[in-house]
Amino acid sequence: xxxxxxxxxxxxxxxxxxxxxxxxxxxxxxxxxxxxxxxxxxxxxxxxxxxxxxxxxxxxxxxxxxxxxxxxxxxxxxxxxxxxxxxxxxxxxxxxxxxxxxxxxxxxxxxxxxxxxxxxxxxxxxxxxxxxxxxxxxxxxxxxxxxxxxxxxxxxxxxxxxxxxxxxxxxxxxxxxxxxxxxxxxxxxxxxxxxxxxxxxxxxxxxxxxxxxxxxxxxxxxxxxxxxxxxxxxxxxxxxxxxxxxxxxxxxxxxxxxxxxxxxxxxxxxxxxxxxxxxxxxxxxxxxxxxxxxxxxxxxxxxxxxxxxxxxxxxxxxxxxxxxxxxxxxxxxxxxxxxxxxxxxxxxxxxxxxxxxxxxxxxxxxxxxxxxxxxxxxxxxxxxxxxxxxxxxxxxxxxxxxxxxxxxxxxxxxxxxxxxxxxxxxxxxxxxxxx
Amino acid sequence: xxxxxxxxxxxxxxxxxxxxxxxxxxxxxxxxxxxxxxxxxxxxxxxxxxxxxxxxxxxxxxxxxxxxxxxxxxxxxxxxxxxxxxxxxxxxxxxxxx
Ligand SMILES: Cc1cc2nc3c(=O)[nH]c(=O)nc-3n(C[C@H](O)[C@H](O)[C@H](O)COP(=O)(O)OP(=O)(O)OC[C@H]3O[C@@H](n4cnc5c(N)ncnc54)[C@H](O)[C@@H]3O)c2cc1C
Ligand code: SF4
Numbered sequence: 385x386x387x388x389x390x391x392x393x394x395x396x397x398x399x400x401x402x403x404x405x406x407x408x409x410x411x412x413x414x415x416x417x418x419x420x421x422x423x424x425x426x427x428x429x430x431x432x433x434x435x436x437x438x439x440x441x442x443x444x445x446x447x448x449x450x451x452x453x454x455x456x457x458x459x460x461x462x463x464x465x466x467x468x469x470x471x472x473x474x475x476x477x478x479x480x481x482x483x484x485x486x487x488x489x490x491x492x493x494x495x496x497x498x499x500x501x502x503x504x505x506x507x508x509x510x511x512x513x514x515x516x517x518x519x520x521x522x523x524x525x526x527x528x529x530x531x532x533x534x535x536x537x538x539x540x541x542x543x544x545x546x547x548x549x550x551x552x553x554x555x556x557x558x559x560x561x562x563x564x565x566x567x568x569x570x571x572x573x574x575x576x577x578x579x580x581x582x583x584x585x586x587x588x589x590x591x592x593x594x595x596x597x598x599x600x601x602x603x604x605x606x607x608x609x610x611x612x613x614x615x616x617x618x619x620x621x622x623x624x625x626x627x628x629x630x631x632x633x634x635x636x637x638x639x640x641x642x643x644x645x646x647x648x649x650x651x652x653x654x655x656x657x658x659x660x661x662x663x664x665x666x667x668x669x670x671x672x673x674x675x676x677x678x679x680x681x682x683x684x685x686x687x688x689x690x691x692x693x694x695x696x697x698x699x700x701x702x703x704x705x706x707x708x709x710x711x712x713x714x715x716x717x718x719x720x721x722x723x724x725x726x727x728x729x730x731x732x733x734x735x736x737x738x739x740x741x742x743x744x745x746x747x748x749x750x751x752x753x754x755x756x757x758x759x760x761x762x763x764x765x766x767x768x769x770x771x772x773x774x775x776x777x778x779x780x781x782x783x784x785x786x787x788x789x790x791x792x793x794x795x796x797x798x799x800x801x802x803x804x805x806x807x808x809x810x811x812x813x814x815x816x817x818x819x
Numbered sequence: 820x821x822x823x824x825x826x827x828x829x830x831x832x833x834x835x836x837x838x839x840x841x842x843x844x845x846x847x848x849x850x851x852x853x854x855x856x857x858x859x860x861x862x863x864x865x866x867x868x869x870x871x872x873x874x875x876x877x878x879x880x881x882x883x884x885x886x887x888x889x890x891x892x893x894x895x896x897x898x899x900x901x902x903x904x905x906x907x908x909x910x911x912x913x914x915x916x917x
Contacts, residue, residue: 425917427911511908514906565893570866639828661834661915663835664916665890
């Protein structure tokens, strides 16, 4: 048993936990961080795009040290039906800048490095330790944790729950409810290895330039889902995710969908001849603003995916995790510097600061989006992709049909599939949710 | 169930590294005679295909290939059909890339 007492215990060494532990350790606090994996990152799955701005706020010099894959110069959005895709690509040489804005990373490697910085800052990091329970005192305040490694309890003034999307401890302790099937997506992912030159040729890249593809459409078979293809240096991350509720309802298999995506005629040539080295799966919080639970209480705060802080529309999660971890740590450090106790009232400072940040502002903006995508998934993920593909094929195919007739046919196909009121309603609903 | 015959999950899991905690499964299925709809959903929803039907039509789990995603917990823990925890520290799946 660890006899000493800590200023703070951080559960989890993912993006949120590392940001919190680093920030508190840098401010001279005595921090214990507990991670169940063999090393930090060995349990973590991400696409993965790293957003530089949020990383810079934690470790300004990270570009020279961190294991980064490629800086992104191009983003592709694909709307897919079974045999085609309609694409919007944005590529700019402006992204070849001195301090690039986005990078692809490999989470297991990145987290290991991030954790080394946490240790350097003075935190104690214990891996291969699963926290099994939160400890309360007789006034129901959280005062520490129990782990599966040692007998007894470890005590601290405050516990930072950075335990990721499943959030087992918080649920068990009754701090928040278990994620619901329509608030989380299951993503499956593979790592496809290819020679560097092959990746660069297939994706039109030079040097460390990178590209990411986000895909939606019939690949998710009418469910709320998205596919992704991210270019790393010597491998391609490829995956697809759908709401758990949809998997439950349709009895589609995640691996079946993944293989279907890989076989799509637009995707297969990109990964042809690759060697797969890993198959992973992970949940993603998709409930948005309305799914955010209580963020603080007597002796505890919750950060990152465990607090459902994830912007599914923009595919941002790690940056919200890092930022919420950092802000919680700053709030805790402020309370401590005033020599005040870690009560719920004092820790509400964290929520106040988070409300002011992009984290809550962005999630608020899209608060109606998750529901819309879910209740209208057939339209947005099946009907429209098919209609749009047909419309464009009709537009580009030269077959002697007068253009006026072609346009009429396209319009008719839309009205037939969704009716005028349906089309109008979808447009209004989408605009309202986006605003 | 609607499991696609062309895809063999076993082949996918073969790429992964695991440290199996022999004799201490972190997920268990409650004994039953007829499986609930939630349990049946796990046959297709589990990305590692850990759940199988036995000859008596009951759902069984083998956790060795579990990737610790939590999907089965979200679906079948509320009904009490399964008990779900993380493996002991250091055990379970070990992602090299993640
Ligand atoms: C397929 C996929 C693609 C994604 N792509 C992107 C992307 O491109 N860009 C982006 O920004 N975000 C992306 N995300 C989201 C992003 O990965 C998450 O938002 C982010 O990892 C959340 O960080 P976290 O620290 O909250 O949780 P995690 O990174 O999940 O960390 C939680 C940590 O806590 C540990 N832990 C949990 N319970 C315990 C316990 N009881 N005891 C000890 N340790 C425990 C875990 O082992 C883990 O290390 C993606 C997610 C997925 C699944
Ligand atoms: S946690 Fe995920 S991989 Fe493990 S048994 Fe449950 S659904 Fe399958």
